[in-house]
Amino acid sequence: MSSFDRFSGSDKYIADEQLLASVNAAIALERPLLVRGEPGTGKTMLARAVAETLNKPLYDWHVKSTTAAKEGLYNYDVVQRLNDSRFPEDAGRDVSDIRAYIKMGVLGQAFKAEEQVVLLIDEIDKADIEFPNDLLRELDEMAFTIPELDETVTAKHRPITIITSNAEKELPTAFLRRCVFHYIDFPDRARLQRIVDAHLPDLDKELVEAAILRFYGLRKVESLKKKPSTSELLDWLVVLARAGVHPEDIAARMPFIGTLIKRESDLETLASRSKHGFGVS
Amino acid sequence: MFDLLLFNLRTQSVRVGLGEWLAFLEGIRRGLVVDLDGLYSFGRSVLVQSETQFDAWDLAFQATFAGVELEPELNDALLSWLAEAEEIPGERIDLDMSFEEMRRLFHERLKEQKERHDGGSKWIGTGGTSPFGNSGRSNQGIRVGPGGQRSALAVAGQRKWANYRSDNQLDVRDFQVALRALRKLTKEGQLELDIDGTIQRTADNGGEIDLEFSRARQNKVHLVLLLDTGGSMDPHSRLVSQLFTAANEMKGFKSITTWHFHNVPYGYLYKDFANRDRRTIEDVLGELTPHHRLVWVGDASMAPWELFGQHYSNPWATSEADSGPGLNGLGWLKRIQEQCPASVWLNPDPERYWAHPTVSAIGGIYPMFPLTLDGLRDAVSKLRAPV
Numbered sequence: 001m002s003s004f005d006r007f008s009g010s011d012k013y014i015a016d017e018q019l020l021a022s023v024n025a026a027i028a029l030e031r032p033l034l035v036r037g038e039p040g041t042g043k044t045m046l047a048r049a050v051a052e053t054l055n056k057p058l059y060d061w062h063v064k065s066t067t068a069a070k071e072g073l074y075n076y077d078v079v080q081r082l083n084d085s086r087f088p089e090d091a092g093r094d095v096s097d098i099r100a101y102i103k104m105g106v107l108g109q110a111f112k113a114e115e116q117v118v119l120l121i122d123e124i125d126k127a128d129i130e131f132p133n134d135l136l137r138e139l140d141e142m143a144f145t146i147p148e149l150d151e152t153v154t155a156k157h158r159p160i161t162i163i164t165s166n167a168e169k170e171l172p173t174a175f176l177r178r179c180v181f182h183y184i185d186f187p188d189r190a191r192l193q194r195i196v197d198a199h200l201p202d203l204d205k206e207l208v209e210a211a212i213l214r215f216y217g218l219r220k221v222e223s224l225k226k227k228p229s230t231s232e233l234l235d236w237l238v239v240l241a242r243a244g245v246h247p248e249d250i251a252a253r254m255p256f257i258g259t260l261i262k263r264e265s266d267l268e269t270l271a272s273r274s275k276h277g278f279g280v281s
Numbered sequence: 282m283f284d285l286l287l288f289n290l291r292t293q294s295v296r297v298g299l300g301e302w303l304a305f306l307e308g309i310r311r312g313l314v315v316d317l318d319g320l321y322s323f324g325r326s327v328l329v330q331s332e333t334q335f336d337a338w339d340l341a342f343q344a345t346f347a348g349v350e351l352e353p354e355l356n357d358a359l360l361s362w363l364a365e366a367e368e369i370p371g372e373r374i375d376l377d378m379s380f381e382e383m384r385r386l387f388h389e390r391l392k393e394q395k396e397r398h399d400g401g402s403k404w405i406g407t408g409g410t411s412p413f414g415n416s417g418r419s420n421q422g423i424r425v426g427p428g429g430q431r432s433a434l435a436v437a438g439q440r441k442w443a444n445y446r447s448d449n450q451l452d453v454r455d456f457q458v459a460l461r462a463l464r465k466l467t468k469e470g471q472l473e474l475d476i477d478g479t480i481q482r483t484a485d486n487g488g489e490i491d492l493e494f495s496r497a498r499q500n501k502v503h504l505v506l507l508l509d510t511g512g513s514m515d516p517h518s519r520l521v522s523q524l525f526t527a528a529n530e531m532k533g534f535k536s537i538t539t540w541h542f543h544n545v546p547y548g549y550l551y552k553d554f555a556n557r558d559r560r561t562i563e564d565v566l567g568e569l570t571p572h573h574r575l576v577w578v579g580d581a582s583m584a585p586w587e588l589f590g591q592h593y594s595n596p597w598a599t600s601e602a603d604s605g606p607g608l609n610g611l612g613w614l615k616r617i618q619e620q621c622p623a624s625v626w627l628n629p630d631p632e633r634y635w636a637h638p639t640v641s642a643i644g645g646i647y648p649m650f651p652l653t654l655d656g657l658r659d660a661v662s663k664l665r666a667p668v
Contacts, residue, residue: 029327129454
């Protein structure tokens with residue numbers, strides 16, 4: 001068996017078998033890992049945990065709606081150069097050297113790194129629908145060309161690439177075919193308990209149990225537009241613990257519900273349910 | 282040796298490409314997989330790219346490694362194939378046959394075919410069409426439970442991903458790609474510094490800065506969606522809402538407006554039926570420019586009197602004031618078409634239902650296309666053509 005770095009979860013990141021298999025398949029096959037799932041299921045956390053466990057630097061490219069694929073590769077600061085050519089005495093760099101004006105983007109930095117790095121392309125679905133297609137060659141060959149220099153930047157070590165996407169938007173097929181895919185399902189009771197224990201080890205057991213019970217009850221309410229997620233449960237537990245809420249109170253009413261339910265319409269839904277005697281147990 | 286898995290996946294409409302398949306084999310060659318559990322996890326990560334297909338993966342995995350057959354009554358593709366195959370003359374089978382008999386026959390047939398067709402990838406042939414087609418359609422299908430002791434198969438047998446399935450052909454993305462073609466980019470809008478042009482001119486000028494400005498490219502097209510809502514459109518609501526979502530998420534149109542109507546518009550178009558939030562058609566028409574493109578979405582099927590009747594200028598009118606300037610349904614449609622000739626009608630009903638008199642009448646006014654990806658593409662190229 002050939003050897004490669006293996007990821008086996010970390011102290012803070014509790015992964016299931018399937019996720020470990022996906023991460024290790026991506027590392028071994030040198031393909032990007034595409035992680036999809038509901039918001040708050042720990043997609044971004046995964047990249048951090050992988051970087052931390054394998055002891056590799058993390059390069060984080062956070063995609064926004066205005067991000068273009070080229071920004072991740074490099075940027076030629078032509079305006080600065082124009083300005084420097086007018087006022088060369090203030091420039092502090094050599095105007096005739098085009099390299100002084102080419103700055104690497106996150107992807108470029110990751111390719112140029114001297115060691116293998118973990119590259120996170122976060123929320124790829126936020127950008128324009130053609131964005132993933134623009135990165136096909138770059139991710140396939142881990143190389144790109146800078147026409148201004150007539151130079152090709154090739155990754156010295158293929159980065160371990162983790163791409164996250166919310167479950168809402170479809171990505172192009174050609175892009176999907178190049179990725180190892182993982183869907184982060186919502187954790188079951190046992191795994192959620194382990195996640196809570198990993199993040200908040202000192203909490204009162206009874207409180208945690210009551211809160212988790214209540215939390216799953218809430219997630220079962222079909223009419224909620226935004227179901228509470230793991231990260232919100234963790235916030236809620238911290239608030240409950242700080243306020244010294246008694247476990248019995250959690251069962252009876254729902255203190256600090258605003259931590260879990262963020263939409264006004266969802267709060268109204270819950271209020272009308274409890275009025276009509278459909279508890280959220 | 283994994284060919285059977287590939288065929289089973291493709292039978293389940295998981296379109297595994299050669300690239301993924303080679304990656305999968307490469308992983309196995311390099312020893313990433315040591316047992317069946319590992320094969321399940323590894324295979325799913327590499328070969329399946331959407332949680333909507335995890336269920337299909339579970340079925341194919343089971344079929345391959347447990348000798349457990351796929352569940353025919355759940356396989357939509359098979360069902361539609363059986364429906365088509367209905368006409369094929371073949372052996373007819375007694376419809377009163379008991380379920381047990383049918384089941385026995387099914388397995389016999391399946392066994393036969395495994396032997397004949399190299400590994401059972403074509404596990405139902407034409408010979409079996411009639412009996413099992415019947416059973417499938419009468420919800421009396423043959424269910425084969427999960428088998429095997431291994432945990433990967435138990436996981437696959439649970440079919441926990443069944444709810445994530447989406448066998449719909451069109452998704453929001455497909456719509457968006459089709460709608461994109463509608464954009465017409467023109468240079469207008471704010472002046473911006475044209476950096477490439479400036480550098481060129483500055484260089485030509487011997488280093489003395491010479492600024493060049495140009496206008497950014499902008500899309501001039503206004504998209505107006507007119508949606509038939511309620512009644513016979515209810516079965517299509519999911520498809521229509523996908524189109525709606527696709528259009529609204531699109532960037533680049535100058536504006537996107539949505540109006541609702543029921544069957545045909547009479548006098549008014551509605552923002553929201555429930556709140557009776559509406560505008561008169563005349564008002565809406567007044568705002569249309571040559572850059573507006575109208576996309577009607579409706580099944581165009583209704584009682585003929587609604588469209589042609591002279592006395593029903595607005596059959597839903599609750600007061601005199603509601604009845605408008607006395608046009609009938611067809612009249613209103615013509616009126617709007619004259620004002621904005623760049624319009625198309627998308628019909629979610631399959632084309633074989635279009636022989637209805639109201640459908641052909643509306644089809645005579647607006648070019649009508651089916652609400653499918655091809656239909657939308659054709660509609661978009663119609664809209665792009667100069668009017």
